[in-house]
Amino acid sequence: MASRVWLITGTTSGFGAEFVKNLLARGDKVIATARDTSKIKHFSSQGAATLELDLSADQSALNQTIEKAIEIYGQIDVVVNNAGYSHFGIFEDESYENTMKQYQTHVFGTMGVARACLPHFRSRKAGTFVFLGSIAAWGGMPALSSYCGSKAALRTSVETFQAETQSLGIRTLLVEPGFFRTELLNSNNARYAETNIDDYKPLTEGLFKQFKQYHQQQPGDPAKGVQRIIDVVKGEGEAAGKDFPTTLALGPDAVDAIRKKCNDTLKLLEEWESLSSSTNFD
Numbered sequence: 001m002a003s004r005v006w007l008i009t010g011t012t013s014g015f016g017a018e019f020v021k022n023l024l025a026r027g028d029k030v031i032a033t034a035r036d037t038s039k040i041k042h043f044s045s046q047g048a049a050t051l052e053l054d055l056s057a058d059q060s061a062l063n064q065t066i067e068k069a070i071e072i073y074g075q076i077d078v079v080v081n082n083a084g085y086s087h088f089g090i091f092e093d094e095s096y097e098n099t100m101k102q103y104q105t106h107v108f109g110t111m112g113v114a115r116a117c118l119p120h121f122r123s124r125k126a127g128t129f130v131f132l133g134s135i136a137a138w139g140g141m142p143a144l145s146s147y148c149g150s151k152a153a154l155r156t157s158v159e160t161f162q163a164e165t166q167s168l169g170i171r172t173l174l175v176e177p178g179f180f181r182t183e184l185l186n187s188n189n190a191r192y193a194e195t196n197i198d199d200y201k202p203l204t205e206g207l208f209k210q211f212k213q214y215h216q217q218q219p220g221d222p223a224k225g226v227q228r229i230i231d232v233v234k235g236e237g238e239a240a241g242k243d244f245p246t247t248l249a250l251g252p253d254a255v256d257a258i259r260k261k262c263n264d265t266l267k268l269l270e271e272w273e274s275l276s277s278s279t280n281f282d
């Protein structure tokens with residue numbers, strides 16, 4: 001693939017920052033975005049354009065941001081909907097505000113960026129969306145109901161989005177990483193809501209400690225992960241000659257978790273098939 005214009009959300013650290021570094025090194029044009037652009041000033045001096053983009057903004061503000069972004073190079077070819085954060089809390093006493101904020105970031109804001117880019121992509125009958133989902137979409141985990149739920153909602157939103165736009169020349173890739181060594185579990189980024197319910201305290205105490213200790217111990221290398229994603233988008237490296245996929249598991253832990261979920265689901269389906277299938281009118 002020739003040089004392209006990429007817009008990336010959440011580039012202050014982790015996958016987002018790796019996208020900027022890798023793409024600049026490959027000679028592509030990059031619009032690096034962040035909610036606080038002072039954190040990505042270094043990317044300007046390395047050749048990227050920078051722009052403020054906060055996923056908590058409403059649709060009209062996101063539309064304006066994307067209009068500004070298109071003006072920078074006259075077009076956008078690839079949008080990487082990357083930004084996100086992890087919120088931990090027990091479902092029973094989780095606040096509405098915390099839950100909404102997680103869904104706003106992972107679903108409404110993320111899909112809002114995609115919605116804002118669609119007229120541009122449709123008019124050119126070209127464009128690629130990359131969404132950073134998670135293996136969390138494949139199964140609930142204790143104290144992560146908002147994170148898992150919002151990534152699952154993103155998964156099906158993206159599937160719908162794909163079904164509506166693939167005949168318009170638009171490509172969409174949902175990437176589902178396992179655990180990667182980014183700043184996601186850094187205590188400054190991850191939110192831990194303590195429970196007020198004694199019954200859950202042993203669970204949260206153990207889990208919160210475990211996740212905090214896992215920061216910078218995750219097996220996945222985000223530089224390698226991003227390299228693979230860009231190869232898939234560009235049809236290069238191991239992805240050369242292969243059809244563009246709709247989803248991509250990233251990391252061996254992601255492959256194992258998704259395979260297990262598929263196998264468990266098939267087993268359950270077969271075990272209950274007779275009862276499940278006995279509900280049509282005679």
Ligand SMILES: NC(=O)c1ccc[n+]([C@@H]2O[C@H](COP(=O)([O-])OP(=O)(O)OC[C@H]3O[C@@H](n4cnc5c(N)ncnc54)[C@H](OP(=O)(O)O)[C@@H]3O)[C@@H](O)[C@H]2O)c1
Nearest residue numbers: 010011012013014015054055083084134179180182183184
């Ligand atoms: N690392 C993993 O193990 C893993 C696994 C599965 C999925 N993911 C997904 O990968 C994506 C990137 O995360 P990461 O692992 O690279 O974590 P990270 O290093 O913490 O980076 C997250 C980025 O998202 C930005 N962000 C958070 N809320 C935002 C908002 N409202 N508006 C704009 N930007 C916002 C952060 O900016 P600030 O500096 O302003 O906070 C930061 O740049 C996320 O969607 C995450 O859910 C990660």
